[in-house]
Amino acid sequence: MPGRDVTLGTIQRELTAFARRARHKAAQIHPDLSLVTYSMLDHMQASGGCRGIDLAEHFLLDKSTVSRQTAVLERLGLIVRAADPADRRGQILRPSAAGLRLLEEAHRQRRETFEERLADWGDEDLERFAGYLRRYNAEG
């Protein structure tokens, strides 16, 4: 087994390579949405609606960037805004019907891409991989 240092280097390097590739692929799959913008939409759904500031914290982005990207999503009709009943300074952002359709379609395409790439992975390896990633991100 290689040393811990070498392994850490591998993890960093491979995760970075993934990041680049994901961005590239995302640009093909949803041409009008950047990877981050798409991920914001996804997060809105996964969290059952959230505020812009939540997105900024989750993705480590400036709130101005979030504001602009949500503006894009709104212009495309992919989200709806609602006043936050708990604090009327904020707005709850949710995918619109069109946004949900886009997510559905993106999931489908992603499934194809990933299935192709991960076809020969056993369910157990896949699940363990997902578990490691979840664990890794959770510890930030």
Added chain:
Amino acid sequence: MPGRDVTLGTIQRELTAFARRARHKAAQIHPDLSLVTYSMLDHMQASGGCRGIDLAEHFLLDKSTVSRQTAVLERLGLIVRAADPADRRGQILRPSAAGLRLLEEAHRQRRETFEERLADWGDEDLERFAGYLRRYNAEG
């Protein structure tokens, strides 16, 4: 165990979240180098020297982007160029002494960051995680 689709979704989502965070952290660690530019330097070392076109293929970037980023690295004195003896159209790019020092320092800082984050991971989990990532990227 969750379904394969759900697991694939988790992998995609977590990898994407990582990508954003990595970019953010990289901006702190090496202020004058973007994550990708730093990764290029790292790849030059890991591969024992490579051409610009190799970097473009590896990171799925346009060669013009690579050209500009390598220009940045050269301006900072972090790389040296040498004619490719096998094909004199190309240039072999390698970290300079200063580039190696920067990598060394970055590795040290990364080790601290990752060690903090991955402190409670056993060597076996760490190695398996690295293995999954390598395998994942290799299948592209």
Added chain:
DNA sequence: TAAACTCAGATGTATTATGCAACTGATTGG
């Protein structure tokens, strides 16, 4: 061998994501 093609790299130009700073409106707390 000369001409046509290929390839790595560089450059011009436009787009886009991003961060910081300043501002607005609304809420909350002392």
Added chain:
DNA sequence: CCAATCAGTTGCATAATACATCTGAGTTTA
């Protein structure tokens, strides 16, 4: 009720990136 806080927006500057084009060096072929 006034000061502090907070979510969001906008102005401005910078940087990464892609696409198209150009250049110079190799390679292939007629």
